[in-house]
Amino acid sequence: MSYIKPKFHHPLLPKNKLGYTRKDYEGSISTLCAGCGHDSISAAIVEACYELNVEPHKVAKLSGIGCSSKTPAYFLSNSHGFNSVHGRMPSIATGANLANCDLVYLGVSGDGDSASIGMGQFVHVVRRNLNMVYIVMNNGCYGLTKGQDSATADRGSISKGGDATLFEGIDLCSLAIELGATFVAQSFSGDKAQLVPLIEAAMSHQGFALINVLSPCVTFNNNPGSTKSYEYVREHNEALAGIDFIPVGDEITTNYNEGERVEVTMHDGSVLRLNKLDHTWDPQDKLSIIAALKKSQQAHEILTGLLYIDRTSVPLHTMLNTTETPLNQLKEDQLCPGSKVLEGINAGLR
Amino acid sequence: MFSSTMSSINDFVVRFANVNGTGSASANLLFAKSIFRMGVPIAPKNIFPSNIQGLPTWYEVRVSEKGYLGRRAGIDLMVSMNPQSMKKDVESVRPGGYFFYDSTKPLQESFIREDIHYIGVPLMEICNREYTDARQKQLFKNIVYVGALAVLLSIEFEVLETLLKEQFKGKEKLVAPNVKALNLGADYIREHYSFPLDFHVERRDLVGDMILIDGNSAAGLGAVYAGASVVSWYPITPSTSLVSAFEEYARELRVDPVTGKNNYAIVQAEDELSAIGMAIGANWNGARSFTATSGPGVSLMSEFLGLAYYAEIPVVLVDVQRAGPSTGMPTRTQQSDILSAAYASHGDTKQVLLFPSTPKECFDMMADAFDLAEQLQTPVIMLTDLDLGMNDNLSAPFQWDDARAYQRGKVLSAEELENAKTRWGRYLDIDGDGVPYRTLPGTHPTKGAYFTRGTSHDEYAVYSEDSDTYVRIMERLLVKLNTAKKLVPAPEFYQDGKQSDTGIVFIGTTTHSARESLDQLKAQGIPCDAMRLRAFPFNEDVAAFIQDHDRVFVIEQNRDAQLRSLLVNELDINPSKMIKVLNFDGTPITADFISSSILKSLTTV
Ligand SMILES: Cc1ncc(C[n+]2csc(CCOP(=O)(O)OP(=O)(O)O)c2C)c(N)n1
Ligand code: SF4
Numbered sequence: 006m007s008y009i010k011p012k013f014h015h016p017l018l019p020k021n022k023l024g025y026t027r028k029d030y031e032g033s034i035s036t037l038c039a040g041c042g043h044d045s046i047s048a049a050i051v052e053a054c055y056e057l058n059v060e061p062h063k064v065a066k067l068s069g070i071g072c073s074s075k076t077p078a079y080f081l082s083n084s085h086g087f088n089s090v091h092g093r094m095p096s097i098a099t100g101a102n103l104a105n106c107d108l109v110y111l112g113v114s115g116d117g118d119s120a121s122i123g124m125g126q127f128v129h130v131v132r133r134n135l136n137m138v139y140i141v142m143n144n145g146c147y148g149l150t151k152g153q154d155s156a157t158a159d160r161g162s163i164s165k166g167g168d169a170t171l172f173e174g175i176d177l178c179s180l181a182i183e184l185g186a187t188f189v190a191q192s193f194s195g196d197k198a199q200l201v202p203l204i205e206a207a208m209s210h211q212g213f214a215l216i217n218v219l220s221p222c223v224t225f226n227n228n229p230g231s232t233k234s235y236e237y238v239r240e241h242n243e244a245l246a247g248i249d250f251i252p253v254g255d256e257i258t259t260n261y262n263e264g265e266r267v268e269v270t271m272h273d274g275s276v277l278r279l280n281k282l283d284h285t286w287d288p289q290d291k292l293s294i295i296a297a298l299k300k301s302q303q304a305h306e307i308l309t310g311l312l313y314i315d316r317t318s319v320p321l322h323t324m325l326n327t328t329e330t331p332l333n334q335l336k337e338d339q340l341c342p343g344s345k346v347l348e349g350i351n352a353g354l355r
Numbered sequence: 356m357f358s359s360t361m362s363s364i365n366d367f368v369v370r371f372a373n374v375n376g377t378g379s380a381s382a383n384l385l386f387a388k389s390i391f392r393m394g395v396p397i398a399p400k401n402i403f404p405s406n407i408q409g410l411p412t413w414y415e416v417r418v419s420e421k422g423y424l425g426r427r428a429g430i431d432l433m434v435s436m437n438p439q440s441m442k443k444d445v446e447s448v449r450p451g452g453y454f455f456y457d458s459t460k461p462l463q464e465s466f467i468r469e470d471i472h473y474i475g476v477p478l479m480e481i482c483n484r485e486y487t488d489a490r491q492k493q494l495f496k497n498i499v500y501v502g503a504l505a506v507l508l509s510i511e512f513e514v515l516e517t518l519l520k521e522q523f524k525g526k527e528k529l530v531a532p533n534v535k536a537l538n539l540g541a542d543y544i545r546e547h548y549s550f551p552l553d554f555h556v557e558r559r560d561l562v563g564d565m566i567l568i569d570g571n572s573a574a575g576l577g578a579v580y581a582g583a584s585v586v587s588w589y590p591i592t593p594s595t596s597l598v599s600a601f602e603e604y605a606r607e608l609r610v611d612p613v614t615g616k617n618n619y620a621i622v623q624a625e626d627e628l629s630a631i632g633m634a635i636g637a638n639w640n641g642a643r644s645f646t647a648t649s650g651p652g653v654s655l656m657s658e659f660l661g662l663a664y665y666a667e668i669p670v671v672l673v674d675v676q677r678a679g680p681s682t683g684m685p686t687r688t689q690q691s692d693i694l695s696a697a698y699a700s701h702g703d704t705k706q707v708l709l710f711p712s713t714p715k716e717c718f719d720m721m722a723d724a725f726d727l728a729e730q731l732q733t734p735v736i737m738l739t740d741l742d743l744g745m746n747d748n749l750s751a752p753f754q755w756d757d758a759r760a761y762q763r764g765k766v767l768s769a770e771e772l773e774n775a776k777t778r779w780g781r782y783l784d785i786d787g788d789g790v791p792y793r794t795l796p797g798t799h800p801t802k803g804a805y806f807t808r809g810t811s812h813d814e815y816a817v818y819s820e821d822s823d824t825y826v827r828i829m830e831r832l833l834v835k836l837n838t839a840k841k842l843v844p845a846p847e848f849y850q851d852g853k854q855s856d857t858g859i860v861f862i863g864t865t866t867h868s869a870r871e872s873l874d875q876l877k878a879q880g881i882p883c884d885a886m887r888l889r890a891f892p893f894n895e896d897v898a899a900f901i902q903d904h905d906r907v908f909v910i911e912q913n914r915d916a917q918l919r920s921l922l923v924n925e926l927d928i929n930p931s932k933m934i935k936v937l938n939f940d941g942t943p944i945t946a947d948f949i950s951s952s953i954l955k956s957l958t959t960v
C-alpha cells in the first residue's frame with residue numbers, strides 16, 4: 006500500500022525561487038526496507054528538484070519494475086508518474102518524450118531492470134541520445150524478488166547465502182560511454198553532497214544523462230564479501246573531484262584556487278564546477294575516462310563523480326528535425342491534410 | 356464446378372511466373388493497370404518468397420466483369436518467365452488454357468501437355484538483336500511480353516502508352532524505347548499467331564471512380580489523416596510498407612512549410628517490445644501514436660498490451676497477419692492472429708479489434724482506431740492481412756469529411772481541473788460508461804498528477820491489494836467493453852432482414868470470395884444470409900443474426916476456427932450450429948472453395 010503524507014505546510018519552511026518548499030517535491034511515504042539506499046536517492050532527487058527550481062508538474066517520472074522502480078511514488082507527487090513493465094521504461098520514456106519535448110524526463114531503474122531484462126532498451130535509448138535523466142539504483146541484486154544476483158554483481162562478490170558470483174559484472178558507465186552517451190556519472194546513495202549536484206547537472210544536460218548510483222540493498226546484499234555493501238562502497242569510493250552545481254543566474258563564488266578546478270557551462274547557462282580535480286582525467290575527454298575506469302577496476306576502486314560529458318550533444322528531437330511545438334500540442338489543421346489533398350491522391354491512384 | 360459459368364470476355368486469370376529481382380514487377384503492374392484503365396475490374400496478387408533475389412515469384416491478375424475481387428483458382432493464361440518453376444507452371448494451367456513462354460530455346464519435351472495451347476515468343480532473341488546493354492536486355496524483355504499480351508488480349512495500345520508516359524514523367528527519354536519494346540512483342544504476335552484469344556478484354560465503364568492501392572499504403576495515409584504524430588516500428592513482412600507509406604505521405608504532407616521541421620516523428624525501434632512501448636508512452640503523453648507489426652510482433656508486444664489495457668492507455672496497433680505459427684510462411688496470407696489479438700496479454704484482457712476488408716476501410720478504420728482508442732482509453736488493434744496489405748486492391752476512393760473532428764476522449768484541461776468540485780480520480784467512473792477521465796503530464800501545477808501503473812490500483816490510481824477494489828476495477832473494465840460495443844463499426848449485412856435459415860459470417864479479406872460465393876450458391880438455388888463482422892467486441896446485432904439462423908457458416912483463413920471460437924466464447928452460442936469453413940494454406944480463400952464446402956456440408960446434414 007502507499008500512504009499519502011499529510012499536506013501540512015509549515016509557514017516558515019524555506020521556499021525556492023518559484024515559491025515551492027521542499028515538501029512540494031516530496032511523494033508518499035516509502036514502503037522500502039529501512040536503510041535501503043534507494044530512499045536516499047529519492048531524497049536527493051527531491052533536493053535537486055527543489056534547488057534547481059523545476060516546476061514539479063513539468064517533470065515526468067518513469068520507471069520499470071523493482072524496488073528501485075517503485076521509488077517514483079516516493080518523490081514528486083505533483084508530477085505524473087509511469088511505473089511501466091520490467092526493463093521497458095526506456096521505450097515509454099522515448100515515446101513520451103517524442104510526444105512532448107517540453108517536460109523534464111526522469112527515469113529510474115534498477116540494475117536488474119536495466120542490465121538484464123532491459124539491456125536492449127537501455128543500450129538503444131543511450132545511442133538515441135534521448136533527452137532524459139536515467140538513474141540506475143544499482144545494488145547488484147534483484148531486491149524485489151529476494152536477492153538473486155544481478156548482472157552488475159562483480160565476479161567473486163559474495164551473496165548473502167555465501168556464494169561467489171561466477172560471472173563478470175557489467176559496468177553500465179563504461180558501456181554507456183562506449184555507446185556514445187553524452188553525460189555519464191557515477192555516485193553513491195550515501196554521498197548526498199555529490200549526488201545532488203550530479204542530478205542537477207544531469208537535468209540541465211541536453212541529451213541522455215546516466216547516473217549509476219551504488220545503492221546498497223540492506224536486506225539481501227549488505228553482507229561481508231559483497232562489493233555492493235555500504236561498508237565496501239564507502240571504503241572503495243574514489244571521488245574524482247568535489248562538485249558544485251550553480252543554477253542559471255546564481256552568483257558564482259570561489260572556494261578553490263584557479264587551476265584546481267574546471268568549470269563546465271551547461272546548455273542552459275548553468276555551471277558545473279569540479280574542484281580538486283584528479284589530473285589524470287578530463288571529463289570532456291572520452292579516452293581519459295575510459296582509461297581511468299579500467300585502472301580503477303583493476304585497483305578495486307569505485308570512481309564516483311561526473312565521469313564524462315559531451316557538450317556538443319545533439320538530442321533525439323534535433324536529430325529527427327521535429328518541430329519546436331510539442332507534437333501533442335499540434336492542432337488538427339496542422340495534422341490533417343484535408344479533403345482537397347485527398348482528392349488529388351485519389352486521382353493519382355486511377 | 357463453378358468455372359463453367361465463366362464468360363470469355365473480361366473474365367479470366369493471367370499468372371506471371373517471374374524471377375525475384377528481375378524488374379518484372381513494374382511490367383506486370385503496367386499490364387494490370389491497362390485493363391483497369393479500360394474500365395474493367397481487376398484483382399492483382401503477388402505471390403512471393405521470403406527472399407530478395409533469385410527465387411520464383413508469381414503475379415496473378417484476375418479480370419472480372421462482375422467485379423469479383425477474390426482469388427479464383429485455375430490459370431487461363433500462364434506467362435512463363437522462370438525456367439526454375441516451369442514444370443509447376445505448365446501443370447497449373449487449366450485444360451484448354453494457354454502457356455506463354457520465351458521460345459528462344461525450344462521447350463523441353465516433358466513440358467508439353469496435349470490439353471493446353473502454347474504461345475512462344477523469342478523474347479531473348481528479340482532483345483539480343485535490338486538492345487546492346489545487358490540491363491536493358493533484361494528490363495525490356497518484360498515490356499516485350501506486355502506488348503505481346505496486349506495483342507493477344509485486345510488491350511488498347513494508347514492506354515499502355517499513356518501509362519508509360521505517366522510512369523516516366525520527368526524522364527521522357529525513356530518513353531520511346533519502352534513503346535518500341537511494346538511494339539516488338541505486338542508485331543511478333545501479329546505475324547505469327549491469330550489473335551485475340553477466345554478470352555480477352557473489352558472496354559467497359561465498370562470501375563467508375565474506384566482507385567487501385569494496397570491496404571498498407573491506405574492505412575499509412577489514414578494514420579496521417581487521423582493525426583498520428585509519433586510512429587515507432589520494427590521491420591517485419593508484411594507490415595513494413597505500412598510505416599514506409601506513413602513516412603512518405605508525412606514527408607509530403609506534414610512538414611511545416613515555414614520552418615521545414617517535421618510535424619511527426621518516426622523511430623525504428625530495436626524490437627517490437629520497444630515499438631509498442633514508445634507508442635504507449637506517446638499516447639500516455641497525449642500524442643496520437645501507433646505501431647504496425649505482424650504475428651511474431653504481436654507475441655512480443657503482449658505484455659505491454661496488457662499494461663495499456665489495465666492502466667487504460669490509448670494505443671493503436673496494426674497487425675498485418677501472415678501465416679503462423681512462429682516464423683511460419685512469412686510471405687503468405689492468413690487470418691490467424693484473431694485470438695492472440697483479442698485476448699492479447701496474460702490475465703483477463705479483452706482488446707478492441709477492427710477488421711477492414713478494402714483499402715478504403717484501412718484508411719477509414721485507421722481514423723476510427725485513434726478515435727476509439729482515445730474515447731475508450733484502451734488499445735485498438737486493426738487486423739489486416741498480407742493479401743489486403745501488400746496487394747493492390749480495387750477500392751472505393753478515399754474520403755475525408757473536413758467537418759470531422761478528432762474524438763480525443765475524456766481528457767481534463769487545466770481549467771476543468773481547477774474548477775472541479777469533487778476530488779478527481781483517474782479511475783473513477785463518473786459517467787457510468789466505464790470510461791474514466793484522464794489527465795496529461797504538465798497540465799496543472801498542483802492538480803491531476805497521478806501514478807500510472809500496471810499493478811492493482813484503486814479509483815485514485817493508488818496501489819492497492821484489496822480484493823474488493825481489484826474486483827471493482829476489473830468489472831468496470833467490462834462496463835467499458837460494453838460501451839465499446841456501441842462505438843465500434845457495426846457489422847454489415849447483405850440482405851434485408853432474414854431471407855434464409857442459413858447464415859454465413861466472415862471478416863476482412865474473406866469478404867470478396869464470400870460474396871462471390873453467395874452469388875454462386877444463389878444460382879444453385881441456395882440463397883444464404885450473410886454478415887460481415889467489422890469489429891470486436893461483438894454487439895447485439897451480431898448475436899441476433901446468429902440467433903436467427905439455424906446454421907451459421909463461419910468462413911475464415913486459419914486452421915483452428917479462431918473467429919468461430921471467439922463468437923462461441925463471447926456470445927455463449929451453442930457451438931454445434933456454427934460450422935467451420937477453413938482455408939489456411941497461405942493463399943487467399945476462393946469462392947469455389949467456400950461454395951463447395953458449404954454445399955458439401957448442407958448435403959451431408
Ligand atoms: C517480465 C517479468 N519478469 C520477472 C519479473 C519479476 N521481477 C520483479 S522485480 C525483478 C528484479 C528487480 O531487480 P532490480 O531492477 O535490480 O530492482 P531492485 O529491486 O533491486 O531495486 C524481477 C525479476 C517481472 N516483474 N516481470
Ligand atoms: S529488498 Fe533491498 S532493494 Fe528492496 S527495499 Fe529492501 S533493501 Fe531496498
Ligand SMILES: [Mg+2]
Nearest residue numbers: 115116144146
Ligand atoms: Mg537491483
